[in-house]
Amino acid sequence: MTFAEKPEGNRSLVDEKQQYLGARHQANGKPGASGKARLSARQEANDKCDLPRKSLNMYTWQEIQRHSHETDQWLVINRKVYDVTGWADRHPGGRQVLNHYAGEDATDVFRAMHPDPDIVRLYLKPLLIGELAPEEPNQERNKNSRLVEDFQELRRTLETMNLFNANLGFFFLHFGQLLILEALAWVIVWHFGSGWLITMFISLLLTVAQVQGAFLQHDMGHLSIFKKAKWNRLMQKFVMGHLKGLSAKWWNNQHFQHHVKTNIYPKDPDVDLSPFLVIGDLQPVKYCKKIKFINYEKQHLYFCMVGVHLFMPIAFNLKSMQEMYRRRYWEDIAWVSSSYIRYFITFVPFYGIFGTLVLMFLVKFLESPWIAYITQMSHIPMKMSNEENQNWFSTQVLATCNVEQSFFNDWFTGHLNFQTEHHLFPTMPRHNYHKGAPLVKSLCAKHGLPYVNKPMLKAFGDIVRALKKSGALWKEAYCMHPEI
Known part of the structure; x- marks a missing residue:
C-alpha cells in the first residue's frame, strides 16, 4: 500500500479510533454532555481541513532543524512539513516519541511504527504547515540518500509479498497455548494437591505461560491483527493487563521510544x-564521575547472579505500578487488579494467601532470566551511541542482531531471534520475519553494513562479555580521576 492509497471499507475502523482518542482528549478532560463530542476521525479531519488555511510555505532543512525542542x-x-507541537500530548504512542524526531525526517519511522497509516494521515492533515523547498533533498544532507531509497524499495517489495498481513490462526494458536497452560496448572494442583514437587511443576507451567504471554502482548502492541481497532486494544489489555499484570499504556510508551531510537542514549x-x-562505550566514562558506590568492574557478575532475577x-x-498510579491510568489499574484477583481466587484455596504470594514470586523469579536474556542478547552487545541522526535502516541494523533460526529458537524467543527484521519492520507479523530476512541481508551486503546472526549460546555469552568490557572502561576512567 502506498501512502497515497486509502483502503475501502475503513470507516468503522476510523470511527473506533476516534472514539478511543476523542473521548479521552477533550479540552476539559471530561466526557461531553452529548454524543456530538465523539466525532469520527474522518469527520474531525474533514472539518479541520475545510477551515481556511494559508498556502503552504517552503522550508529548508536548516529552518526545520531549528524546531527540535519540546515546545516547538x-x-x-x-517532504511535507508538520507542526506536531500541539498534538504531542494526544499522541497515543506518547509525546516523547514525537520529540525524539523533532527537526528530522520521520518518513521511514512513521511508516514503520503505524500499522494503519491511513488513519494517522487524517490527523496529520490539520498539522500540515509546508513542504520542503524544491531544491532540498528528501532527507537531511548527512544521510545516505541511496540507502534510504533502497530501503523504501525493499519495504514496497515486502508489502507486495504480503508479509505485513497477519495470520489470525497463528496468534490464536499462541493465545490458546496460554489459556491451556494456565488451566492445566489449576487442574494439576486441584487433582494432585499442593506438594512441593507439584508446586515446582505448576510453577514451570505458569512461567512458560507468562513468557509466551509476554511475546504475545508484544505482538499486540505492534500489529493490527483484527480489522476492528477496538479488538486489538482489548486483546492487548487482556494479555498485558489480565494475564501479565502489567500496564499496557506504560509498556507502549516505553517500548515505542526504544524502537524509534534504538540504543541511542538517552x-x-x-x-x-x-x-x-x-x-x-559512553556511559562508563560518564558515570565514573557520578557514581562511586557500585563497582561496575564486576557488573557482569552482578547481572548473572542478581540482575537477571530482578529484571521482571x-x-x-x-x-509499571509506579507509572500507573503516578499518571492515573485507571483502565490499566483495573486490568492489573483483575490479574491479581484471578491469581488469588485460583490458588488461595490450595496455598493460602502467603503461599500464593510465594508462588507468584517463584514464577516471576523463573520468568525473569528468560525474558532478560532474550531481550538483551540482541541489543547490549551492539552499537550504542548518542544521537547521530542516521537513516532508519542503518540505525536499526547497527543496534540489533539476530540469533540463528530453528523451531526451538523461534518458540523460545517468541521469534525475537529476528530482532533486525523486527526493528526495521515492527508491524510485520513475527511468523513472516524469516521470509524477509534474506532481502534485508542482501541490502546490508550492498551497502557494506554488518548483518549479524549468531548461535543462541554465543548471543547469551555476548551479553556478559559486553558488560565486562563496559565495566573495564568504567574502571579505566575512574582510575584516571583519583581525586573523585
Missing part, C-alpha cells in the same frame, strides 16, 4: 540502566 516540534514526512529508555549497570519484578512490575 516539526517533522518531515514524505532517548532509548532501555539503555538507561543506571545506577545498576553502565553499558556501551523490578524493571517491569514495579515500574
Whole structure:
C-alpha cells in the first residue's frame, strides 16, 4: 500500500479510533454532555481541513532543524512539513516519541511504527504547515540518500509479498497455548494437591505461560491483527493487563521510544540502566564521575547472579505500578487488579494467601532470566551511541542482531531471534520475519553494513562479555580521576 492509497471499507475502523482518542482528549478532560463530542476521525479531519488555511510555505532543512525542542516540534514526512507541537500530548504512542524526531525526517519511522497509516494521515492533515523547498533533498544532507531509497524499495517489495498481513490462526494458536497452560496448572494442583514437587511443576507451567504471554502482548502492541481497532486494544489489555499484570499504556510508551531510537542514549529508555549497570562505550566514562558506590568492574557478575532475577519484578512490575498510579491510568489499574484477583481466587484455596504470594514470586523469579536474556542478547552487545541522526535502516541494523533460526529458537524467543527484521519492520507479523530476512541481508551486503546472526549460546555469552568490557572502561576512567 502506498501512502497515497486509502483502503475501502475503513470507516468503522476510523470511527473506533476516534472514539478511543476523542473521548479521552477533550479540552476539559471530561466526557461531553452529548454524543456530538465523539466525532469520527474522518469527520474531525474533514472539518479541520475545510477551515481556511494559508498556502503552504517552503522550508529548508536548516529552518526545520531549528524546531527540535519540546515546545516547538516539526517533522518531515514524505517532504511535507508538520507542526506536531500541539498534538504531542494526544499522541497515543506518547509525546516523547514525537520529540525524539523533532527537526528530522520521520518518513521511514512513521511508516514503520503505524500499522494503519491511513488513519494517522487524517490527523496529520490539520498539522500540515509546508513542504520542503524544491531544491532540498528528501532527507537531511548527512544521510545516505541511496540507502534510504533502497530501503523504501525493499519495504514496497515486502508489502507486495504480503508479509505485513497477519495470520489470525497463528496468534490464536499462541493465545490458546496460554489459556491451556494456565488451566492445566489449576487442574494439576486441584487433582494432585499442593506438594512441593507439584508446586515446582505448576510453577514451570505458569512461567512458560507468562513468557509466551509476554511475546504475545508484544505482538499486540505492534500489529493490527483484527480489522476492528477496538479488538486489538482489548486483546492487548487482556494479555498485558489480565494475564501479565502489567500496564499496557506504560509498556507502549516505553517500548515505542526504544524502537524509534534504538540504543541511542538517552532517548532509548532501555539503555538507561543506571545506577545498576553502565553499558556501551559512553556511559562508563560518564558515570565514573557520578557514581562511586557500585563497582561496575564486576557488573557482569552482578547481572548473572542478581540482575537477571530482578529484571521482571523490578524493571517491569514495579515500574509499571509506579507509572500507573503516578499518571492515573485507571483502565490499566483495573486490568492489573483483575490479574491479581484471578491469581488469588485460583490458588488461595490450595496455598493460602502467603503461599500464593510465594508462588507468584517463584514464577516471576523463573520468568525473569528468560525474558532478560532474550531481550538483551540482541541489543547490549551492539552499537550504542548518542544521537547521530542516521537513516532508519542503518540505525536499526547497527543496534540489533539476530540469533540463528530453528523451531526451538523461534518458540523460545517468541521469534525475537529476528530482532533486525523486527526493528526495521515492527508491524510485520513475527511468523513472516524469516521470509524477509534474506532481502534485508542482501541490502546490508550492498551497502557494506554488518548483518549479524549468531548461535543462541554465543548471543547469551555476548551479553556478559559486553558488560565486562563496559565495566573495564568504567574502571579505566575512574582510575584516571583519583581525586573523585
